[in-house]
Amino acid sequence: MVAIYYVMIVNVLYFTIMGLSYRSISTIARRTKYSSYNTLSGSELVPPVSLLVPAYNEELTIIENVYCLMTLNYPTYEVIVINDGSSDQTLSVLISEFKLEKMANPDIRGTIETQNVRGIYHNSDYPHLFIIDKENGGKADSLNAGINLSHYPLISSIDADSLLEKDALIRMARMYMENPEETVAIGGDVRIANGCLIENGAVQKVSLPRKIWPMFQSIEYLKAFLGGRIGWSRMNGLIIVSGAFGLFRKDYVIAVGGYRGGYPGEDMNIIIKLHRYMLSHKLPYKVAFCPEAVCWTQAPDSYKIISNQRKRWGRGNLKNMIENRGMLFNPKYKVMGMITMPYNVLFETLNPYFRITGLLALIGYTLLDMTHWRILLTFFLLNFLSGYLLSVGAIVLEEIAFRRYKKLSDLWKMLLFSALKFVGYHQLGVLWRVQGHIQYLRKNNSWGTMTRQSWKEESKAA
């Protein structure tokens, strides 16, 4: 019976969040269409931003990405690439492409402890590009080093395997400028670039991935970002801003001590810390989500890599929950403490165990002949239908507001794969999460390999 209640609560919550997303979507759609981003992108009044790009073994994609980042429609910004002690040619390809020279007297003003910085490279022909070369210390450590060098009051973390749309940053800045006092962080919409045609460091033609793993992830991301995060941000209970693309106020990031090193899940960690800091200092604040600011990322396309990634996420999530267990059901932390954190613990972190016990119970009941097969079937069907409805809901949101996927065949394909997701992919997700938790208990703390493909091969294949 517990399992049934669990499923019911989970679905009620999911649908509430989705409902909130729907309430916001018309505003978002109008904002996307009618805001004059072009004029803004040249305005003196837009706050300058430092883009931080941690790079570890990214020699294949880094040049393309830096070019992409240097041609954003944004008045004043700088790009800081942090080479995290890569073992490949990341640093030297950057130096030779941009003819960089080591700065004699770099001006590092920051206060956060990081690994030893070996040097800072710069070329006056590209005045807004800086490369930090440092000893390996992980992604969080790289971001901290970037914060130390950054010259501007806003920072934005961007993965080196992601491409920003030209307007992405200005769209985020617009949202920030609506409420610059209270907005401490803004997340962007992350989409899967596999299958899209990429030229000149920009996504030229949007279409769905051809391979099966990225395809599932496309729908998963769509569901998480459009169906989930829009709703969560509406009640200011957003627990994560994707590490692939987010904008932060530097003063508050420094106030909470920067990114936490030594463990994956630093993107969720920084947001929890910001919530915690703002709430315990009784400051009004907002963690916003900006679905029209789009960042295209490369999804892992083989079982091994995706399972590694998911195990890492499971591990990071568990670690963050344990570290911040004090916030759980603590009225001081408002929405965060009463809804988001419990939701996360019960339905994200512990989700696999409920599912497994539920399944075991069902099997047990059936073996003991306590349930009729009809009831069992309706149970499965209901479960499937509610899940499918959520996916379809996200696709409808996409169609209302953004319509990135222009082809009708892509739409059918998305609907089909939303259904196929329940056969196998979901179960694997549960498995990976459990494996992640096991890794955590064994204190296995590696990042795991993420192999990259050159964007060029990607667009050729498409």
Next chain:
Amino acid sequence: MPESATLQREKGTDIYYSLGEHLKEKSRELCGVLFLHCGDCGSPSQLKDRIRDFLQHEPGLKPEVQQDSSTQAIAVLLPGLTLDATHYQALLLKQHLQDTMENVEPRITLTVFPGQVEPTPGVLRQMAESTRLDISSDIHIFTRGESIQTPGRILIVDHDDTVREFLNIRLQMQGFETLEAMDGTSALELIEKWEPDLVLTELNLYGIDGLPFIHQIRQLPIESTPKIVVLTERRVEKTISQCFQYGVDDYVTKPFSPVELDARIHRCFH
């Protein structure tokens, strides 16, 4: 592909450039110049030899015959001839060609230096072009009026289709020759091949950012760097001053007044 294009360009400009230099050297002496082009009448080099043979047999002429491989036009220098003498020779030449070959319609443009126009490579190229595009079989005398009629080539670089279309139509109606480019990298290729007199560019471009783009234009291996007018959304003062440091000729911000833009473009040409 780009390599062959540059090769062609070098040959193409060489002839006008060298002709221009040649004419400048003897700026005091009269020199008739005519360009001849006939649609499809056998191989151009044959035609060239034929013309040379004919002109060499005329008394008192020291003709120089050259050929431009890109426009297929043949350039003839007739040192010491006045305009009417050049015109007379052109008539004879035309008659001769029509007598000796079948189905030829030679089209001829001519002028004399020093005369109404300066012998710049641009003017010479324009003469060759107008010979090629001429439809009447009358011999055409190139005058000052014409060289002003087509004031120049403008390359429009902007990502926005609407802006490009608007500028394109407006500038063409004013008699400019225009081409469009969507992004910085293709614009750079076009500048090298087409050698516009002016580049009208946005700074928010794909492929390459505005400032490095301007920097690269100035470093292209072309004879005369085009004038650069920036038409952009960006209005940050630092960017504007940087642009002028990089040597742009004018800076107009969007939303723009078309009349003002016209005035600024015209000022760049004079």
